[in-house]
Amino acid sequence: MEKINIANNFLAKEEFDTLRDTITQYEFPWYFSRTVVDKEEISPGGFSHKIYLNNIPCSSFYNFLVPTLDQLNCAQVYRIRINLNPRLSESYVFRFHSDLSYDLGEDVAAQWTTSILYINTNNGYTELETGEIIESIANRLVSFPANTRHRAVTQTDEQTRILINFNYLKAPSTKQKANTSSKSPSEIN
Numbered sequence: 567m568e569k570i571n572i573a574n575n576f577l578a579k580e581e582f583d584t585l586r587d588t589i590t591q592y593e594f595p596w597y598f599s600r601t602v603v604d605k606e607e608i609s610p611g612g613f614s615h616k617i618y619l620n621n622i623p624c625s626s627f628y629n630f631l632v633p634t635l636d637q638l639n640c641a642q643v644y645r646i647r648i649n650l651n652p653r654l655s656e657s658y659v660f661r662f663h664s665d666l667s668y669d670l671g672e673d674v675a676a677q678w679t680t681s682i683l684y685i686n687t688n689n690g691y692t693e694l695e696t697g698e699i700i701e702s703i704a705n706r707l708v709s710f711p712a713n714t715r716h717r718a719v720t721q722t723d724e725q726t727r728i729l730i731n732f733n734y735l736k737a738p739s740t741k742q743k744a745n746t747s748s749k750s751p752s753e754i755n
Contacts, residue, residue, distance in 0.1 A: 576707035617646035641737035678712035690721030
């Protein structure tokens with residue numbers, strides 16, 4: 567996998583608009599957490615909606631994301647969470663973290679992918695530890711290895727910063743599948 571991949575207009579307009587409208591409707595359930603990255607961090611907190619964790623859908627909204635998972639070429643999902651940061655008068659910079667290194671270990675996490683789909687445009691952003699900044703632009707998807715250290719920086723302009731965080735294993739590409747299927751079981755092991 568490339569180190570970082572950014573895709574603008576990731577979903578078709580109608581599909582993205584439906585997704586955004588569903589997440590931002592009045593009845594959509596959000597859950598507040600005092601900490602976002604780890605229990606030690608003193609932060610303004612944030613809201614989230616857990617969709618999927620450890621092979622278990624946690625929300626009926628999961629079915630709504632299946633077409634997006636197909637587009638991501640997802641073979642196995644570890645976690646999906648929607649995050650919402652309310653506007654602050656000054657940007658808050660969260661701690662650097664990697665999504666799966668703590669859960670799975672650094673080497674295993676490197677085989678997984680983190681993708682972030684931004685739901686609205688605002689002046690918040692995602693910063694990689696390497697210094698790269700990914701602006702929060704509606705319908706932009708950024709993908710990188712799940713052991714990549716990154717952090718969120720909150721917005722000061724819009725009422726909310728909303729994104730969907732996916733942690734998953736990619737399915738082998740068609741070329742990889744063809745190479746694997748042409749080998750005997752003893753060659754694969």
